[in-house]
Amino acid sequence: MGEDCIIRTDFVAPETRRNEMTLYDELVARGLIAQLTDEERIKDLINHGRATFYIGFDPTADSLHVGHFMALTLMKRLQMGGNRPIALIGGGTAMIGDPSGRTDLRSMMTVEQIDHNCECFKKQMSRFIEFGEDKALMVNNADWLRNLNFLDFMREVGAHFSVNDMLRARAYVNRMERGLSFLEFSYMLMQAYDFYKLYQEYGCNMEFGGDDQWSNMLAGTELIRKKLGEDAAAMTINLLLKHDGTKMGKTAGGAVWLDPGKTSPYDFFQYWRNVDDADVLKFLRMMTFLPLEQIDEMDRWEGAQLNEAKRILAHELTAMVHGEEEADKAQEAAKSLFAGGVSSDNMPQAVVREEDFKEGEIDILSVLVLCGLAQSRSDARRAVEQGGVSVNGDKVTDIHTSYRPSDFAEEFLLRRGKKKYCKITSR
Known part of the structure; x- marks a missing residue:
């Protein structure tokens, strides 16, 4: 993430919430809570700032994405209420791979890949959560999982689990027809052991996670x-779903990342600016720190006013991830493009390098893929053949159109469709 990537600190303080509602009440009002183990105990813990809770993040990529962002905003809300978050980086569990929500086995990563991703996560999280003495903790389960003795672990942990009960877990049931490896089957034990270790070493009395993690959390x-004769609590938050039940955070080009090098602030802004009308208020409640009274007022908005709600959503989330300045730039760029007065100052940029040219030329299909406006050459071909591609305002209709380095010396503005632009330079 860029150095100017910060999270805003001018959030609404807990004491100014609507009608003096409790923190738990606010989580309910924002539609965040899915399942929990003991409502009264959880209310008491988080409302009085007595929860030391953890959320796990398996480093399966070198950047956090929108799904993680939901968890980070929850951690921020609870920390503002006086509770202590623990961000658990899964340097150990990532060596197995969580089968939850999967229809097949995850690709195996090397230790080097996992450790690199862990470092990327640490840098990004520190821009969202306040870490330090008596504040949030960041812990890596590689510290205790990678050196486990298999026989000792099976005797200490495996003896407490029923295979019959485990097979009824949703994560495993969904995989039984295609086949479930013993490697993945052991994931539940690893996650349960994480909670056990955090309870012992840090007094962690709660675990939070996505609703697809419920079985793993109960195991903990x-x-x-x-093992200890103690009661710990667990609560899941609703997954970030569109109104049709599909997951948010995916585009034709892949995941929506929090790293500006993978998803630019402009593209991040546009992603939220283009959400469906039926989803905008739900996402405002679940992901922003705007007062609920303000969001409730938007319930009466219709037509063009809903576009304003989408702009607010896009700006709020972009500011939280990339900072106010980048959010303002993205908003101005989107406004210029929508109005037809194309300004290249704030639009996404890409660079063509010497090695991208073959015999001194690069074709339009390669340019589209290089700058992220097409997922593949076949996708780029369709865009050109359908008349949706232009360079500096001139439509490109021939898929064999090629460019030399000198063509990128001046302004080279590539457009796909009505709203996707990229400024391309050469190096």
Whole structure:
């Protein structure tokens, strides 16, 4: 992430929430809570700032994405209420791979890849959560999982789990027809052991996670009860879903990342600016820190006013991830493009390098893929053949159109469709 990537600190303080509602009440009002183990106990813990809670992040890529962002905003809300977050980086569990929500086995990563991704996560998280003495903690489960003795682990942990009960877990049921490896089957035990270790070493009394993690989280509370005779709590938050039930955070080009090098602030802004009308208020409640009264007022908005709600959503989220300045730039760029007065100052940029040219030329299909306006050459071919591509305002109709380095010396503005632009330079 860029150095100017910050999270805003001018959020609404807990004491100014609507009608003096409790923190738990606000989580309910924002549509965040899915399942929990003991409502009254959880209310008491988080409302009085007595929760030391953890959320796990398996480093399966070198950047956090929109799905992680939901968890980070929850951690921020709870930290503002006086609770202590623990961000658990899964340097150990990533060596197995969580089967939840998967229809096949995850690709195996090397230790070097995992460790690199862990470092990327650490840098990004520190811009969202306040870490330090008596504040949030960042812990890596590689510290205890990678050196486990298999036989000792099976005797200490495996003896407390029923295979019959485990097979009823949703994550495993969904995989039984295609085949479930023993490697993945052991993931639940690893996650349960994480909670057990954090409870012992840091007094962690709660675990939070996505609703697809419910079975794994219950396994942790059971292990703590059986091994220590103590009660720990678990709560899941609703997954970020569109109104049709599909997951948010995916585009034709892949995931929506928090790293500006993978998803530019402009593209991040545009992603939220283009959400469906039926989703905008839900996302404002779940992901922003705007007062609920302000969002409730938008319930009466219609037509063009909903476009304003989308602009607010896009600006708020972009400011939280990339900072106010980048959010303002993205908003101005989007406004210029929508109005037809194309300004290249703030639009996404890409660079063609010497090695991108073959015999001194690069074709339009390669340019589209290089700058991220097409997912593949076949996708780029369709865009050109359908008349949706232009360079500096001139439509490109021939898929064999090629360019030399000198063509990129001056302004080279590539457009796909009505709203996707990229400024391309050469190096």
